[in-house]
Amino acid sequence: MAAVTAPKQDRSRLTRQRLLQAAIACLAEHGWAGSTVAVVAERAGVSRGAAQHHFRTREDLFTAAVEYVAEERSAALRALRGPACRAAVVSELVALYTGPLFRAALQLWVAASYEDQLRPRVTALEARVGREVHRMAVELLGADESVPGVRETVQGLLDMARGLGLATLLTDDAARRERVVAQWVRILDGVLGAP
Numbered sequence: 001m002a003a004v005t006a007p008k009q010d011r012s013r014l015t016r017q018r019l020l021q022a023a024i025a026c027l028a029e030h031g032w033a034g035s036t037v038a039v040v041a042e043r044a045g046v047s048r049g050a051a052q053h054h055f056r057t058r059e060d061l062f063t064a065a066v067e068y069v070a071e072e073r074s075a076a077l078r079a080l081r082g083p084a085c086r087a088a089v090v091s092e093l094v095a096l097y098t099g100p101l102f103r104a105a106l107q108l109w110v111a112a113s114y115e116d117q118l119r120p121r122v123t124a125l126e127a128r129v130g131r132e133v134h135r136m137a138v139e140l141l142g143a144d145e146s147v148p149g150v151r152e153t154v155q156g157l158l159d160m161a162r163g164l165g166l167a168t169l170l171t172d173d174a175a176r177r178e179r180v181v182a183q184w185v186r187i188l189d190g191v192l193g194a195p
Contacts, residue, residue, distance in 0.1 A: 023065035097165030
């Protein structure tokens with residue numbers, strides 16, 4: 001009996017993962033208005049019924065999708081522990097806000113700003129993800145937040161990364177972004193000390 005259950009659970013887990021990945025892609029490409037459960041199901045290659053089996057509502061699907069990708073990015077950041085250089089950490093933090101996750105999350109934030117049912121879920125998710133990213137940034141940068149100005153510098157780095165993400169929505173100016181990242185590494189070296 002267990003041998004039969006495991007493949008079914010594996011298929012279910014794969015279907016859920018495909019739905020979450022498709023939801024992020026749809027949200028990033030089509031925005032909230034163009035991302036329905038039917039559109040996501042089609043992109044994932046599953047029936048609408050299968051999608052609704054995994055996620056009761058549209059809000060469930062999209063908040064789970066943003067959470068899923070945020071966890072994947074957190075895992076990528078955790079992989080930097082150890083010999084990672086400060087420039088690599090800053091680049092990875094900026095990548096959190098300049099890729100499809102940020103584009104999708106931004107669409108969800110905009111929708112939450114006018115959809116009362118969605119707002120508390122997105123606000124709670126954003127607060128949790130924001131705290132986790134800040135905590136990981138502090139750890140990866142070896143920052144001592146008991147030193148005056150360090151907490152604000154780390155938060156400034158994250159705010160700058162978010163600003164670069166917003167700018168990237170309109171134009172992808174990779175050369176400018178590289179210069180800004182290099183400057184933030186210099187700022188961090190000045191505040192935190194050379195690595």
